[in-house]
């Protein structure tokens with residue numbers, strides 16, 4: 269080979285070996301290190317109630333498996349009627365159902381699901397009628413009626429109806445019991461006697477306590493004993509007499525054959541909500 273040609277070839281080789289990408293490409297490569305592999309949303313719970321708010325957190329998952337919390341994400345609800353989410357990740361239940369939220373960062377996104385359960389207003393479930401004194405013998409003929417004033421069905425499984433005698437055994441609604449919206453349920457002392465008297469089956473057939481004819485207190489309670497509603501009849505039972513807020517030590521009262529019935533679903537917790545009249549079980 270010509271000596272001059274050898275020198276030129278060597279110079280070209282040096283030139284290529286020292287070649288670098290222009291500076292402008294460097295920041296782009298740095299942005300991709302370490303590579304974002306995916307995203308994840310973490311929720312503290314997977315079931316919330318209507319109107320309840322919890323905080324969702326978004327994380328990027330890096331190629332090395334590490335997670336980093338990120339705040340500069342776009343939050344969206346994919347089921348806006350069920351859940352809403354603001355740009356801080358605050359998730360609020362809007363209506364019952366399963367809702368999805370999405371967090372997006374650049375081209376990566378994650379979706380999380382959560383269930384929204386009904387917020388039940390137990391103050392709108394109330395005792396609506398008590399038939400405590402049948403004509404003649406009361407044996408097995410007494411009944412208690414409840415009313416659900418909510419516009420949605422209410423699960424009453426495990427909830428209790430009880431008279432005002434300490435130590436008497438409450439009636440406990442069996443698993444799966446529900447009261448339809450703006451509807452009644454009847455709990456009878458005996459379904460056979462109830463059928464003889466009213467020609468229909470009660471919703472629930474048996475309670476073991478008896479209702480005093482000379483003053484009685486009837487409770488509707490949650491599973492844990494929290495009182496949801498109470499009615500004091502003729503001053504209430506000796507163990508649980510009416511207090512001053514009830515307003516009358518004698519009312520409501522019904523003659524034999526009639527029952528005491530709620531006339532006011534805007535529950536004031538006083539005798540004014542009640543009157544007496546012919547029995548109307550289930551309506």
Ligand SMILES: [Ca+2]
Pocket residue numbers: 400401402406410478479480481
């Ligand atoms: Ca009675």
Ligand SMILES: [Ca+2]
Pocket residue numbers: 401402403404405406524
């Ligand atoms: Ca009687």
Ligand SMILES: [Ca+2]
Pocket residue numbers: 396397413529547548549550551
């Ligand atoms: Ca009724």
